[in-house]
Amino acid sequence: MTTSLHDTLSGARLALEPLEPGHVRVYSCGPTVYGPTHVGNFRSFLFADVLVRHLRHLGLRVTWVMNVTDVDDKIIRGANAEGVPIGELADRWLARFRLDAAALRMTEPDVLPRATDHIPQMVTLIERLLEGGHAYRTDDGSIFFRIASWPAYGRLAKLDPEQLRVGERVEADEYAKDDVRDFALWKAPKPGEPSWDTAIGSGRPGWHIECSAMSMRHLGESFDIHTGGVDLVFPHHEDEIAQSEAATGKPFVRTWLHCAHLRLDGAKMAKSSGNITRVVELLDGGVSPRALRLALISVHYRQGLDFSDASLDAARAAIDRLDAGLAALRAYREDRPDDPTVGTIVRATRERFDAALDDDLNVSAGLATVFDLVREANRRIADRSMSTDDAVALVALLRELDTVLAVLPEEAAALPDGASDLLAARDAARTARDWPESDRLRRALLDLGVAVEDTRDGQRWRLAEPVA
RNA sequence: GGCGACGUGGUGAAGUGGUUCAACACGGCGGUCUGCAAAACCGCUAUUCACCGGUUCGAAUCCGGUCGUCGCCUCCA
Known part of the structure; x- marks a missing residue:
């Protein structure tokens, strides 16, 4: 029996052969903590969760790392709008994410590293890229990855670098790039933005470098599995491969796993298009967390899923x-x-x-x-x-x-207060064949959230889930 | 414009060459059980897998074409 997984890079089904026999290292792109997480995000997290749970059920040791992006444009914008430090905003939404994850029974990752705790590792990585000629500094102090220095660029996304359509909106400070397709490793300081003083100058990290730095820190320069949503294939994961392999000279990831989008009203669920359903809204609305989990994991991960x-x-x-x-x-x-x-x-x-x-x-x-x-x-x-x-x-x-x-009821599900007395009373009523009393008690128990069914073995009960 | 994925019943959705190949779930209909209810069990609910053509002894499954849906090429799980 062999676990085989569809690898995005090769496009082939690969047998899972951990670099260290018996120990699988998995990295998952986690949340950017600037607001509540939506169900589409959780489809991606939960498919990784099922993967980790399955490998552990097979008896394999798994080290699972899920990053938390706690510095980026949206967090900065949100924090500025509220007049609070980015850390405060990030802490708040990370806490919410943890609550959502727990409700949906996502396995606690072994490491949940935050980008801002890994600035030194990012700096080291960028220094290696500068030394290797894969990165360059612009006049304002920003540092970019030189795509022209990496011939394999585009392999993951199956894109021809020559054909890349360049976005119309080019930020003013990026005019200095040698090539418009080059991506930022390090952004020069700007008013109103957090900044770190480091060996490569002041500024803040670009988006992609954090995942390379954190995965290497916690899993090594090469590891087994990297997961994320398909929308991360390009440019995020493409850039991760380029900067990681250019820096280390080693293969970065053995198997790339990407899950398809959740659709709402026929279109991709995305924060940018506004058609999103947040996990917290559903939970607050009384949706059963177990039903939500099942709805998100029951369709094959590479198949689009209509959420409704x-x-x-x-x-x-x-x-x-x-x-x-x-x-x-x-x-x-x-x-x-x-x-x-x-x-x-x-x-x-x-x-x-x-x-x-x-x-x-x-x-x-x-x-x-x-x-x-x-x-x-x-x-x-x-x-x-x-x-x-x-x-x-x-x-x-x-x-x-x-x-x-992870969809069954809690093993140690406890009866609500008073329920066991009602159950005993109902049992007595049934022995006395007092049907009106028996029916009354059944309704009373249901009001407490306890569903009672009568069988040859006597009455049996289970906790009723909230209405989905 | 370039690249890619997909199109299975009333619904969601497995299956990617042949021994149940149309799983499983939801829903519907009929029956059994039962004080009632619920749960459960049994039977029925796609002679057919978008359409057309081809390969093959044999295709939902492979190839070509047509139509349709979606995604990526830009922040995005």
Whole structure:
């Protein structure tokens, strides 16, 4: 069994062979913290999350680094508008990002490095580029990468450097560039902008250099996997490759993974076009975080995804089915010999699931195995053909697979205050065949967020999710 | 203008040459179970994979063309 992933640079499916056997190093382009993160951003983060979770489920060690861009034009503009330092604005939105990430059950990255904490590493990298003749300084003190010095430029994005259309808006301080296509490594200080005094002069970093500096710092000059949204292919990742490999002379990244866009009303969801849905708005609006997570991960990452209320509703319904199946398994009691087919199902399901994820993260196919498992479990519950221990084994498998998907309810879900008394009272009412009281208590429990269902094993409950 | 991706049922969406190739989920219809409800289970819901032509014993899957949708070439996950 081999994990294979679609690499953007080669355009081919590559078997995952970590540079250090058994240890995979992953870098993901994270948020720019100048405002609330939208669901499109999180599609990109969550696909990396699923990748990391899957590799760990396979038993591999993974070091996952996700950068935080805390200095750029938009942050500076936002901070100036509020009259606060950029650090204050960045801290505020980084905190919000962490809340969103936790709600969506994104794995905590091993390192969440901030650009402003890595100025020395960026400076060192720029010095190496200057020494190697790959960068030059302009009259105002800015430093640019010389694209003409790097013949491989354009390989990732499949763009011919000669054909690059030059943007109409050229900033005044960039007129001094040798070539309009050259990109900024270091920007000379300007009034109203933060600036650092360094060995290469005063100023602030360009956008791309931070990812090269931080990934090298935390993962080494060559590492296994780099992820991001497709819109980062050019120029961001193209520039990262050029500046990194020009500085080190080593291959930068083994496998480039890019996820397709989320679409809203048929068009790409992007801050610049205004058609965005923010995670915090959905959560505040009562959308189930688990349904949102499922909606964002259930479509293959290289496939465009239409985000809508309907897709959330469908995800919510799918979550309900999983919850109900899990609750039914946990409530199941039958004193009988074990069902010999259960062990077979457990092994086959795990194998199919891992194979699906190994196949370029085919989450849809992986989910299909989970739902097949739920149906098999429900069948055995319905005809009472398995033992209590069999049900326990199936719950354990669901929990195991959910270490990758992370959509099942919390293991230690606690009953709201007073609910257990109501459940006991309802149980007594049912024994007395007092149906009006039983129905009244069922409604009362639902008001507390506890859904009760009656079965041969007595009543069983599960926590109702908020409406999606 | 250059480059690239995609087009599967009522909906979302797997599948990329042949043993269930049309998975899985949502929705709908019928049935079983049940004090009621819910959940669940069973059956039905695409003889067909944008359209046309070709390759092949055989294609949703490969090739060519047509139409359509989207993305990148500029900040952007």
